Amino acid sequence: MSSTSPSGVGIAHLPNQKHKIISKKGAHYTLMVCGESGLGKTTFINTLFATTIKDSRLPEKRFAKQLDKTVEIEVTKAELEEKLFKIKLSIIDTPGFGDYVNNRDSWIPIVDFIDDQHENYMRQEQQPTRHGKIDMRVHACLYFIRPTGHSLKPLDIEVMKRLGSRVNLIPVIAKADTLTPKDLAKFKENVREVIQQYNISVYACAVDSDDEDTTARNQNIVDASPYAVIGSTEIINIDGKQVRGREYSWGVAEVENDDHCDFKKLRNLLIRTHMLDLISSTEEMHYEHYRQQQMANRKFGEPKVPRTKKVENPKLREKEEELRKSFTEKVRDEESRFRQWEQQLIQERNRLNKDLESQHAHIKHLESELDNLYQHGRSGSMRR
Ligand SMILES: Nc1nc2c(ncn2[C@@H]2O[C@H](COP(=O)(O)OP(=O)(O)OP(=O)(O)O)[C@@H](O)[C@H]2O)c(=O)[nH]1
């Protein structure tokens, strides 16, 4: 009735308007995975494709990549279509990097790749005809965290800081099936603390919505971050039900079970609930930030100044290499010291458990002796 009510001025319909604009054009939507080597990034991509595009007539095999070590940045494309909503999905797989000297810097090309996409888009925008722009700007970057140790490592912090200032960064705990629920909860808490402590900028999901159910569902998704995932290309039969998971002697770790990991929540965030938010925040925040920085630092038409490459100075480089080596060694020493200590604790715990067991057995034995004595005593007194 009243034209001044907030819902009457169109602001509340903004998401719908965006929906319409994007569905008409057909949006480009690009996801990226990165992190240390061997954490299951390629497996995750296969799992995501297999569980998202299963309705398409394309066989799963087409998307299933070999589980060899990824050695270069690889893009896999697919088209998602839902009602009138068309999405050109690209998923970027990147080679894992590590703590050791030989591949410690291999995250630099990944950060450069992200900048290059912003650069390409900016150049296309400056052309007189702007039709048919190629857009591979990264809308979400999933950062895989190794599920061991205390929390994030110095290298994670360094890389995440750089990524977070360029893209929507989403932290992911890899191989959730290797942690007990209790350890996983603690690990998540530690990661959250370090992210806050080091001021790493991670994607902040929009939570509030007009209806309560959506707000509650969004809150549920937000609370799960950093998302613990299990990746698998295997289908396992549990009592006649086919589930995707990893089989162990104690049971099956299921990919699409909310009690086992956050895969479904993360997939919902990426493909359903927050896709538009990821696209628009990339456009309005990250791309705009890149564009403004470049405009401030160079003249129109000048090539881009690489932001990650360091100025080469052989002396400095040598010194840096030395420092890095000694740092890596220290970390390694500390890690092995920690492992030994952990091992000792486990042995001590096992010893105490055994002690406890034998004490229990002893008590049981004494109790049965007492019972016997009691029985004898009673029958003796009755005979008398
Ligand atoms: N336990 C467990 N193992 C996993 C999981 N996901 C992947 N793996 C295994 O981890 C190994 C490495 O997986 P990849 O997917 O190749 O790892 P990546 O991160 O792509 O490795 P790089 O390409 O070297 O960076 C494989 O043996 C996978 O089967 C998981 O969720 N849990």
Ligand SMILES: [Mg+2]
């Ligand atoms: Mg890989």
